[in-house]
Amino acid sequence: MSDEIRIKVEGVNFFYGLKHALIDVxxxxxxxxxxxxxxxxxxxxxxxxxxxxxxNDLVAHTTLKGKVLLDGKNIFxxxxxxVELRRKVGMVFQxxxxxxxxxxxxxxxxxxxxxxxxxKILYEKTETALRxxxxxxxxxxxxxxxxxxxxxxxQQRLCIARCLVVEPEVILFDEPCASLDPISTRxxxxxxxxxxxxxxxxxxxxxMQQAARISSKAAFFLLGELIEFGNTEDIFTNPRDKRxxxxxxxxxx
Amino acid sequence: xxxxxxxIYKWIFTVLAFSSLIFLLGIIVVLFxxxxxxxxxxxxxxxxxxRNWYPTNEANPEFGILSxxxxxxxxxxxxxxxxxxxxxxxxxxxxxxxxxxxxMYLKNIVEVLGAVPSIVFGFFGxxxxxxxxxxxxxxxxxxxxxxGAVVLGIMAIPTVCSIAEDALSVVPKAFREASFALGAxxxxxxxxxxxxxxxxxxxxxxxxxxxxxxxxxxxxxMVTGGAAAIPNSIFSPVRPMTSTIAAExxxxxxxxxxxxxxxxxxxxxxVITLVLNLVAEIISRRYRLKLGLDL
Numbered sequence: 450m451s452d453e454i455r456i457k458v459e460g461v462n463f464f465y466g467l468k469h470a471l472i473d474v475x476x477x478x479x480x481x482x483x484x485x486x487x488x489x490x491x492x493x494x495x496x497x498x499x500x501x502x503x504x505n506d507l508v509a510h511t512t513l514k515g516k517v518l519l520d521g522k523n524i525f526x527x528x529x530x531x532v533e534l535r536r537k538v539g540m541v542f543q544x545x546x547x548x549x550x551x552x553x554x555x556x557x558x559x560x561x562x563x564x565x566x567x568x569k570i571l572y573e574k575t576e577t578a579l580r581x582x583x584x585x586x587x588x589x590x591x592x593x594x595x596x597x598x599x600x601x602x603x604q605q606r607l608c609i610a611r612c613l614v615v616e617p618e619v620i621l622f623d624e625p626c627a628s629l630d631p632i633s634t635r636x637x638x639x640x641x642x643x644x645x646x647x648x649x650x651x652x653x654x655x656x657m658q659q660a661a662r663i664s665s666k667a668a669f670f671l672l673g674e675l676i677e678f679g680n681t682e683d684i685f686t687n688p689r690d691k692r693x694x695x696x697x698x699x700x701x702x
Numbered sequence: 703x704x705x706x707x708x709x710i711y712k713w714i715f716t717v718l719a720f721s722s723l724i725f726l727l728g729i730i731v732v733l734f735x736x737x738x739x740x741x742x743x744x745x746x747x748x749x750x751x752x753r754n755w756y757p758t759n760e761a762n763p764e765f766g767i768l769s770x771x772x773x774x775x776x777x778x779x780x781x782x783x784x785x786x787x788x789x790x791x792x793x794x795x796x797x798x799x800x801x802x803x804x805x806m807y808l809k810n811i812v813e814v815l816g817a818v819p820s821i822v823f824g825f826f827g828x829x830x831x832x833x834x835x836x837x838x839x840x841x842x843x844x845x846x847x848x849x850g851a852v853v854l855g856i857m858a859i860p861t862v863c864s865i866a867e868d869a870l871s872v873v874p875k876a877f878r879e880a881s882f883a884l885g886a887x888x889x890x891x892x893x894x895x896x897x898x899x900x901x902x903x904x905x906x907x908x909x910x911x912x913x914x915x916x917x918x919x920x921x922x923x924m925v926t927g928g929a930a931a932i933p934n935s936i937f938s939p940v941r942p943m944t945s946t947i948a949a950e951x952x953x954x955x956x957x958x959x960x961x962x963x964x965x966x967x968x969x970x971x972x973v974i975t976l977v978l979n980l981v982a983e984i985i986s987r988r989y990r991l992k993l994g995l996d997l
Contacts, residue, residue: 546876
């Protein structure tokens with residue numbers, strides 16, 4: 450485990466119209482670690498990770514103050530190419546969202562928009578990414594089937610593979626198991642732990658056991674504020690803030 | 703007492719619900735029965751593929767609708783060439799580029815265009831577009847297939863645009879987000895994800911646009927010139943099927959061969975629009991399945 454800081458969040462305030470959704474957030478995200486964002490609904494944790502690949506750009510009437518530095522470079526600087534950023538910072542969403550295309554086409558999409566058309570390369574990269582996402586054995590014989598015919602858990606692993614295929618460095622998971630059954634959840638969790646060797650990972654989760662199982666660092670958000678950030682173990686066993694303690698011990702949330 | 707009343711209501715609404723079906727069946731039966739005599743005397747093949755339409759020749763009347771089929775076909779194709787780019791283009795603009803406010807105004811404007819009575823379009827085509835085209839291209843008459851196609855194409859824009867826009871807007875937001883998150887830009891997302899996902903919905907829009915054009919009567923009667931001959935260019939006058947019925951029904955002797963021939967044209971038209979609607983329905987059903995939506 451390294452202590453190299455990959456992403457540095459400095460004095461971030463974020464507004465949806467007049468609503469102050471993130472209040473003066475400062476945080477470091479370390480390389481090759483899983484950092485979990487926990488907190489009750491509407492606390493700003495999803496908003497927070499959507500800043501890191503600038504997904505919030507797509508939402509109208511929002512304002513941002515502060516900086517998010519990825520490898521020392523503020524991603525909100527005017528000279529930053531959002532497309533480039535999103536290739537570096539991949540994202541997996543709450544609900545599996547494969548495209549209504551075949552499994553293979555889903556995998557190729559991210560490569561094709563980067564101008565890769567060579568079938569052999571497409572196929573090789575697809576295989577590598579599907580193997581990494583532990584889905585290859587289940588789908589290798591039916592790559593041309595519609596992705597929507599897969600089960601929910603398989604779809605989510607396909608979405609992870611689709612994200613991996615463009616070779617990102619950071620992966621954002623926005624409640625990746627929220628719509629999955631326990632067995633599929635387990636598979637995704639194992640996968641996330643496996644992936645941290647090669648990637649820097651942020652996971653938003655409602656499920657505190659999940660945060661405890663997979664993350665090394667955890668951040669507790671409440672009403673837009675980052676209340677506490679530290680090693681997951683400390684957050685769960687020895688929180689400094691009363692509100693964190695109340696939340697992790699299930700007194701509210 | 704209450705139960706009897708409920709039963710009565712139930713029956714009333716059942717009858718109302720099935721009334722469309724009853725009307726439809728009635729129309730099909732009448733069209734078909736009234737068409738039989740001409741199919742029998744002329745033969746279906748000759749009826750469809752002979753270009754000789756001499757319904758009032760007393761000694762030897764002939765009923766071949768090929769020139770009308772061609773007329774309808776040419777005008778429809780031309781109209782779609784106008785309606786597809788404009789209709790789909792405006793749907794894409796409304797969906798993708800317009801802001802909320804603009805979107806609201808544009809959608810309403812398109813719908814108002816759809817509410818303009820066809821006679822008004824016909825009038826507009828007859829007194830403005832047709833003379834304009836005549837002068838511009840220096841052709842003998844502005845009442846030709848081209849004018850018909852332009853006017854009908856404009857008429858079909860609302861149908862094409864609003865159905866295509868609906869199709870685009872039911873594409874789940876999650877697909878767009880997934881595409882953006884992979885580093886796609888707006889156009890890549892539109893072409894690579896949104897349009898394919900809405901593709902069948904968009905083709906439904908085209909089918910229904912076509913069926914609107916094929917069935918249109920008043921406008922074609924007013925702007926296409928009405929020559930029952932196979933056009934040798936898109937600037938020749940043509941007479942689509944609908945305007946033949948409208949123009950000749952008044953003078954055909956009830957119960958005569960001519961009268962039956964006009965019914966038969968109606969029957970052919972009905973079959974064409976029925977097929978188009980069925981195709982549209984099948985495509986849209988498939989598309990909802992593909993998106994994983996309920997039917």
